[in-house]
Amino acid sequence: MMNSPDFSHTLPAALDFRQRLQAMLGLCCVLIMVALDQTVVGTAMPTVVADLRGFSLYAWVGTSYLLTSVITVPIFGKLGDDHGRKPFVLTAIVLFTGASMLCGLAQNMPQLVMARALQGVGGGMLVATTFACVPDLFPHTAERLRWQVMLSAAFGLANAIGPSLGGFLTEYLGWRWVFFVNLPVGVVSLWFVWRFLPVIRHSARPPSRLDWQGAALIALFLGSLQLAVEWLPQHKPPLLLGGLAVLSLSALLTLVWWEKRSPNPLLPPSMLSHRGLAPLFGLSLLMGFGMFAVMYYAPLMFQAGFGLSPNQAGLLVTPLVVFITIGSMLNGRIVQRLRHPTRLLALGLLMFALTAALLSRVGPATAHGLIIANMMMGGLGLGLLMPNLTIFVQQLAPRLQLGVATAMLQSTRMIGGMLGTALMGVVVSHQFQQRVGAMLADRQQAQWLHWLADPQTLLNPDILAQFRQAAAAAQPDALLAAARLLLVDAIHFSQWLVAVILLLGLWLARKVPPVELSGSAPSPVSVHD
Template sequence: MVKRNLALATVALLIANFMGGLDATIVNTALPAIMSDLNGIRLVGWISSAFLLGTAVTTVLWGRVAENFGNKRIFQFSVALFILSSLLGGLATNMIMLIIARALMGIGAGGMVSIPFIIYADIYPNPAERARALGWVTAFYTLSTVVGPLIGGWLVDVLSWHWVFLINLPIGIISMLLLQVTYHDPVKTTAKQPFDYLGAGLLSAALIILLFASDGLAVSMTRSLVLLGIGLLVLVAFFMVEKQSNHALLPLELLKNPRVQVQNVMMFLINGFMIGYSVYAPMWAQGLLGKSATLGGLTQIASSILLLVGTRLTAHLMGNLSYKKIVFFGTLSVLISALAMTLATKTAPYWWLIVSGGFEGLGMGLAFTPMQVSLQDGVQRELISVSTTFGLLFRTLGQTFMASIFGAVLSLRTATQAAATNGKITTGMINKLSDANTAQQLPTSLLPAMRTMLFNSLHTIMLISLGLVIISFILNLVRKAPVKQPR
């Protein structure tokens, strides 16, 4: 591949990555306005979790489909689905319509996010060059998360939250067209492999049932436990099918590599904390501190900038330190962030949120790249594609399930506290409190009590997040690093 086309193809993939990062920060910034406008505190968790579920369910599937139909074609199809469903989200008039749009966006994002990593492994066979390319991936993602809160806050304050979805259309079209003229899939010398439809169906069903189980915590513990049991049984059936399949969606030799899979568990856990911070820090700033949507979004700025710093630093450290040691410093930084959010009081200053986000971003920047390279270099060549997408699946699952659980915790804690006021304070009033603009319509005398209720709910979320990070930190201390496989 000539250098010019290599650079332009990389830019095309980076633009898609930029769009994915932009979507995350913009939507998180707009959540309080959406919750207030559509009266959606009960379903607010689904705005994130429906998107992440679509991504999680399809991440591995996109990689397998691309093996038969080509990475380029499937990547472009996934981007097209993402921008069309963004249009649907921009036109949404109720929570159900918006959640459906977010699920479709997540399905598109599953391919839009995972397939580029497979293409990078193809066009950058040298690990050092690939690490630099992955550094640019994080840089573009970070850039999107820096400008995302600014753009999102401005769109919400000046126009409306609908525009945080419509902005995806021109960006996605540019990415598709640029890749079309610069990148060509390598000619495959092997026949198409049968697709594991049964395995794909069982995995999708298990993840969907488990997500409903986590969301059901806000309604009925019994229903949640029943769904959890059913989901686990379907997951067991999935592994039994994969064990017998000659063309398994997830080959058992990959699942039997504990040195690789412990990293996936760690990424699940720290990404669970990351979604907790990125979704609820803006709500904390607006609901508790009375800041605007723009300032709520700016809580993510330090996280975004230091994510870039951590990633660029990692590219230099990987030649001098072991991957495990770099991940140690990364998880330690995330642990400091989680402790800061847990120790924050109701009257904690605005800068406290920003500093906490800085440690979170630095830690994620240090931890992600070495673990991502290890997931690829620690398996045989024929497993690189599925190991890559499986790793991305675990990252997404961490965000998916924790977004749903956090949403259920927020809803349950808020409803319980509101019920204790005998109708004096309602969940609808908490909806309005979460958006600084609509909070002005609330009785001034009730604001302290409502902010206490919101703080109690957010504090519970941060306590759960801290537990996740502690477990990840300990796992990194006791694990053995993957062994690099010959190429």
């Protein structure tokens, strides 16, 4: 099938070292493509919204991707369990790469948001299938931990070059190359996966019917919730906002009712009530919330607030993502040696919460070395959180539901990211506009509110020049300096909120039961095509 190597119809252990290495190289290429896209886009976003003049849709560039991803992940997690994951990995690579090209060709913010939504479908398929391929190939925990070093290295490679590459491309070639860079990586990924990744199914039984009703309810719940959050600070009619809130709550209640009665639920209720899995899913939600809230609004603070270039902002963000990988690799060496490995979750959470809290204290005069050290600490904290959540979920989940459990973990992280970018976007916009209005009222210069209440004035050189010309007699540089400081204050407030919300995860970390990593759970008989 698809020129795949001929594998025996027995256990995954029948694959020799060379075959597993080639398969893992294919997965690494896929992970590099997805991670590279996520890291370069964040650094370029302030420049993108300044060029396309759509700050009101700033958060939607990220949340549209996350929204479609989070809907797609559980669907293809289930399809991968039933049909084998390779066909969906191949389809996802083609879709993700094509959508990246459309993002680079976008002429306005709505076009970019729609292309990112399509890209999110491909990204969700990749996330759902790539991570679940690892326990397929390596059912024994100790062996899986050793091989996951390759994925950590691939993730680290993309994260090491991503923010700086995003800043470099944006500053010297234009922001569109931030998306075009995915094209060659996608072609290489497609060849590796098509040639070397085997098709592994865990059952010889015919595939079960997909829970399309559950998928539709998930889309309705998350979509209406996202619209309500995005439109709240835009002073939309209260009746519209109330209707969206009612629709979201109704969809959630109906989803819970339906999944309890569905013969083949997309989100098995038993997993959500599982004593060990439920707190891990909650921690994943909080981690996604904090990670995306930091990675999307720290670059905005560095560029619009501090006046740094995209390249300089990328250099400040790079240590965070690089040290995620270093933390992951360090975690792989110590997690099996600890008597209580679940305590690493609390340690990682505390470190990242401290990073968010310290970000609320930095200013334009703060030494870049201190900002970098803070980002390093946050990266190490995430490096202790991210791999351990996956390891513990795959260890505690029923083996026949491994793909669904892994997909649910990724889904909760994406939901958290969606809520983090959207809710913190609401907070930052509201705080900034309120503070700018008060500042101009005190100076009796309210006529400049429509200029300074929009962060594009601080980011877009053309709009900045127009403002300086229009306000030439009103000391425009003093007004701009005050607006920059107020934007920094607004982002500071959002990061304090992130730190407090992350600390709530300590209660969840205490709820995770002891996990034994020295042994290995039995694996069901698998079919290789």
